[in-house]
Amino acid sequence: MAIPKIPEFKAEWKEGEEGRWGMAVDMDLCTGCQACVVACSMENNVPFVGEAEAGYGRSLGWIRVERLWEGQYPEVKMTPYQPVMCQQCGSAPCEPVCPVFATVHSQAEQLNVQVYNRCVGTRYCANNCPYVVRVFNWADFDRPDPLPNQFNPDVTVRRRGVMEKCTFCIQRIHRAEDQAKAEGREVLDGEAQPACAQACPADAIVFGRLDDPESRVSKLSRSNRGSHLLEELGTQPRVTYLKGGSNDRLG
Amino acid sequence: MTDSFTRRDFLKVMGAGAAATVLTGCGPASRYVTREPYTKMPEYTYNGQSTYYATTCRECAAGCGLILRTHQGRAIKAEGNKFHPLNQGKTCARGQATLHGMYNPDRVQFPAQHARGDATLTEMDWDAAIAVVQKALQDPQGTQFLLGTASDHLFDLVTDVCQAVGAPSPLRFGALSMFEARATLGEASRAVFGKPDLLFFDIANADLVISFGANFLETWLSPVAYTRGYAQMRRGDVRGHFVQLEPRLSETAAKADEWYPLLPGAEGLVVSALGKLFAEQKFGVAPAAFEMVDLAAAAEASGLTLEQFERLAALLLRAERPVILPGGAALAQAEGLETAKAILTLNALLDNLGKAGGVFHTPAAPLADSYHRPASAAEISALVKRMNAGEVNTLLVHGVNPLFELPAALGLEAALQKVKTVISFATFPDETALAADYIFPDHHGLESWGYQRVQTGAGQSALSGSQPVVVPYYNTRATADVLIAAAGDALPFKDEVEFLQSKVAALVEAPGGFYSAADLPSFWALFQQYGGWWQNDSSASAPSAAGALEKKLTFHAPEAAHAEGEHEEFSLYVYPSPILAEAGANKPWLQEIADPTTTVMWNSWLEMNPETAHHLGIEDDDVVRVISPAGEVEVSVYRYPAIRPDVVAIPFGQGHTAYGRYAENRGVNPALLFSAETNAAGDLAFGGVKVKIEKTGKKRPLSRLESKMGVYGFGEEH
Numbered sequence A: 001m002a003i004p005k006i007p008e009f010k011a012e013w014k015e016g017e018e019g020r021w022g023m024a025v026d027m028d029l030c031t032g033c034q035a036c037v038v039a040c041s042m043e044n045n046v047p048f049v050g051e052a053e054a055g056y057g058r059s060l061g062w063i064r065v066e067r068l069w070e071g072q073y074p075e076v077k078m079t080p081y082q083p084v085m086c087q088q089c090g091s092a093p094c095e096p097v098c099p100v101f102a103t104v105h106s107q108a109e110q111l112n113v114q115v116y117n118r119c120v121g122t123r124y125c126a127n128n129c130p131y132v133v134r135v136f137n138w139a140d141f142d143r144p145d146p147l148p149n150q151f152n153p154d155v156t157v158r159r160r161g162v163m164e165k166c167t168f169c170i171q172r173i174h175r176a177e178d179q180a181k182a183e184g185r186e187v188l189d190g191e192a193q194p195a196c197a198q199a200c201p202a203d204a205i206v207f208g209r210l211d212d213p214e215s216r217v218s219k220l221s222r223s224n225r226g227s228h229l230l231e232e233l234g235t236q237p238r239v240t241y242l243k244g245g246s247n248d249r250l251g
Numbered sequence B: 001m002t003d004s005f006t007r008r009d010f011l012k013v014m015g016a017g018a019a020a021t022v023l024t025g026c027g028p029a030s031r032y033v034t035r036e037p038y039t040k041m042p043e044y045t046y047n048g049q050s051t052y053y054a055t056t057c058r059e060c061a062a063g064c065g066l067i068l069r070t071h072q073g074r075a076i077k078a079e080g081n082k083f084h085p086l087n088q089g090k091t092c093a094r095g096q097a098t099l100h101g102m103y104n105p106d107r108v109q110f111p112a113q114h115a116r117g118d119a120t121l122t123e124m125d126w127d128a129a130i131a132v133v134q135k136a137l138q139d140p141q142g143t144q145f146l147l148g149t150a151s152d153h154l155f156d157l158v159t160d161v162c163q164a165v166g167a168p169s170p171l172r173f174g175a176l177s178m179f180e181a182r183a184t185l186g187e188a189s190r191a192v193f194g195k196p197d198l199l200f201f202d203i204a205n206a207d208l209v210i211s212f213g214a215n216f217l218e219t220w221l222s223p224v225a226y227t228r229g230y231a232q233m234r235r236g237d238v239r240g241h242f243v244q245l246e247p248r249l250s251e252t253a254a255k256a257d258e259w260y261p262l263l264p265g266a267e268g269l270v271v272s273a274l275g276k277l278f279a280e281q282k283f284g285v286a287p288a289a290f291e292m293v294d295l296a297a298a299a300e301a302s303g304l305t306l307e308q309f310e311r312l313a314a315l316l317l318r319a320e321r322p323v324i325l326p327g328g329a330a331l332a333q334a335e336g337l338e339t340a341k342a343i344l345t346l347n348a349l350l351d352n353l354g355k356a357g358g359v360f361h362t363p364a365a366p367l368a369d370s371y372h373r374p375a376s377a378a379e380i381s382a383l384v385k386r387m388n389a390g391e392v393n394t395l396l397v398h399g400v401n402p403l404f405e406l407p408a409a410l411g412l413e414a415a416l417q418k419v420k421t422v423i424s425f426a427t428f429p430d431e432t433a434l435a436a437d438y439i440f441p442d443h444h445g446l447e448s449w450g451y452q453r454v455q456t457g458a459g460q461s462a463l464s465g466s467q468p469v470v471v472p473y474y475n476t477r478a479t480a481d482v483l484i485a486a487a488g489d490a491l492p493f494k495d496e497v498e499f500l501q502s503k504v505a506a507l508v509e510a511p512g513g514f515y516s517a518a519d520l521p522s523f524w525a526l527f528q529q530y531g532g533w534w535q536n537d538s539s540a541s542a543p544s545a546a547g548a549l550e551k552k553l554t555f556h557a558p559e560a561a562h563a564e565g566e567h568e569e570f571s572l573y574v575y576p577s578p579i580l581a582e583a584g585a586n587k588p589w590l591q592e593i594a595d596p597t598t599t600v601m602w603n604s605w606l607e608m609n610p611e612t613a614h615h616l617g618i619e620d621d622d623v624v625r626v627i628s629p630a631g632e633v634e635v636s637v638y639r640y641p642a643i644r645p646d647v648v649a650i651p652f653g654q655g656h657t658a659y660g661r662y663a664e665n666r667g668v669n670p671a672l673l674f675s676a677e678t679n680a681a682g683d684l685a686f687g688g689v690k691v692k693i694e695k696t697g698k699k700r701p702l703s704r705l706e707s708k709m710g711v712y713g714f715g716e717e718h
Helices: A035-043 A051-055 A124-128 A170-182 A195-199 A216-221 B007-020 B098-102 B126-137 B152-165 B175-179 B182-193 B223-235 B267-283 B295-302 B306-318 B336-349 B377-388 B412-416 B479-490 B496-507 B520-530 B588-592 B610-616
Strands: A021-026 A064-066 A082-084 A103-105 A112-114 A205-209 A239-242 B051-056 B065-071 B074-080 B143-147 B199-201 B208-212 B241-245 B258-260 B322-326 B359-361 B394-398 B421-424 B450-454 B462-466 B532-534 B569-576 B606-608 B622-627 B632-639 B647-652 B690-699
Touching: A021 A216, A035 A064, A035 A195, A035 B074, A035 B588, A195 A205, A195 B074, A205 A216, A216 A239, B051 B450, B051 B520, B074 B098, B098 B588, B126 B394, B126 B421, B126 B479, B143 B152, B143 B377, B152 B450, B152 B479, B152 B496, B175 B569, B182 B336, B208 B267, B208 B306, B241 B306, B267 B295, B267 B306, B267 B336, B295 B306, B322 B336, B377 B412, B450 B496, B450 B532, B462 B520, B479 B496, B496 B520, B520 B532, B606 B610, B610 B632, B632 B690
Parallel strands: A021 A239, B051 B462, B143 B394, B208 B241, B208 B322, B241 B258, B394 B421, B569 B647, B606 B632
Antiparallel strands: A021 A205, A064 A082, A103 A112, B051 B065, B065 B074, B199 B359, B450 B462, B462 B532, B569 B690, B606 B647, B622 B632, B622 B690
């Protein structure tokens, strides 16, 4: 009896290969203002869950701005604000555990995508994500009329029992790609902007193509200030975090 | 069309057309917005194609330019206008959430009459509403307008109305301007620089920023523009150094390289001591302004050590382009005016006036005879006195919620009872609207025409324009149109648009504009298309501080809180919530945003040093009673690691008793704790309030992003 071929469900990813889309977050500039979080929620039809549910950790925001405390008063310092969203791993731990192929790697954008109408809500992916960036719709959260007027028609409205997470605003990437294709050219650097990067008043979030060595995000990703979150896990995250510097004369 | 012109080619052409119309304005022909059936789509609207409109954000008075993405007649996303000189394509969290104000289920949906305090509204028609306003204007002496800080076009119109009928000039107020102590800054600017104009601090080009409690990354003056300045400072050839002095580590202080927890009220002493140290080391002698201060006494009163003073003075000596910022909390003190003068004088001593990285006068805004600063607490008190004396028969309120934003100690609530008729133009049933006799709802800002003067964050002279991006959702009417109709022949305008055009006409010929046009209709179209008008080049001017260094400044040590015994006292530090600010509490997504420092959502909290809490036997989420001479509130404790042990802090923004389902009965309003005491410039001296803390034995868990522990049992009695 022939052994049935198990379909390939994990991206064919070669070590050292550049992903197409990537992000750089300059933590020296991030002021923790949360404009990215609101912008993301408005763009992606993310519901609010209310005080009690939020307290149980069921907020659905796709980005969170992390901060920790170091030391004790008066020598107390806050660690730099760090916006954490899906790191769009090249080798994503969430992908192989999904029993229904709802969390897959797209070949075209080389992004980690979530197929809402496949998701059956096992939450294995969230369990396996080391960055804790996947959020689950524990209920159909109430958005009374006329709030739904504001829904973005480019983004699916998710229902109860579905896992969701940052998509790098794939609808905006597609819009920019379609535009460029219609005009017979490549997508320009900065043309595709996720809502977070577009809103960021400090310009701390930079988005673009990592396979273009001249793009802003490529240059920042090569910076010696850069690092990746939990890169020792071998997840090959596509988001680079830049730490701050100091002033030689004054610092 | 040739045979070779395929459908694909057609789509390409359509695509190019869409790209060219990213900024779409209303042509002169589309001055009036009407409801149309879908078979007859509004101009520029195609099925499946988004239309973008330039307008102005009204979430605060800064006047950032927005581009609203609309789709089939619905507004779906607010984005920054990248041509706009103030925000250059960026927005803050409140700007992003502005749509939750427009598409909010709790807006006032029709003109209404109601018994004061009763939330049940009886619908009226607009003709009857206009008749009510008309009747008020027939008694001009007894009519008083109280307006918010946005929008400026309405302030200009109301000023015209008041002049035409002979009513007293309108007053403006906003809680953010109270927290920024605008009157104090203006008065200090007049005393030191000879002009009461607003100031611009060029932190983008500074290499050292020392800020006395200026929360410029949160709400101060123009947070989006100052955040951009901060980013430029950090990203310059030399990474700028940033020092913040304030009693608690704010979101802004979290970005500082050095934070010094200063006792509230000691700012003036510290500024003077720094000025003295700097001048003695640089020039060998201190100027008269700072020579009075005793360094040891300043150290004693402020809680800083002598080494820390030496460190700060050394920074000033080594810096090439230093600038000192006067935060609102430093000025809202009994000696706040002197503190403001000291900070401006120190800037003069550092020789940064009118230089890159220094202090500037912002240019006169277009269409303004002078800067109309929001009213100080003293000016509001004068109004309350007139109301109590029965001199105000009709109070008309627009764009401000004084019953929530003003300290209860000013006595406005009682004074309202003496006013025969109170008319509110609020879009939301807020506290003041419910205390009014009539609510004649204005459109939401995104459904409105208008303009806002950009006065706090750009070097260019700029006027930010508003246009309706969608058809008004409810049976609301532009307050400007209501007033124009009520004023009748007293005003020469038919409607709001005609009024705006008559104002904007002055700019058609103005030099140095971002665009120019031959006639008013073309100019008006460009004004809508780009979302305003501004000059290409900065016209910020250098202040002159002749003689300021010779004027003596004296400060006293702040009154210390009683630290010992049963009746332990704390200094109360109130700051505007960086997320909610003065009017964000009605927007559900803003409520759900975690506070940048504490990560608390949907509520208020009291920040207390963990050592103090331990000493008092208080744990996280314990409800305490905070008692000041003016009032008391009950609030959950958040043990905050970066606050002085003798200071407790509460954010301002929650504690509504009305204002829609997302704001009501949530958290506490710290303005209830303020006394009516003012400083020499008339601003509220809320920085000196002392409070006592009492345990209640209750626990009310706060929802926080940072931890999922501690909320189980939420809502249960303990």
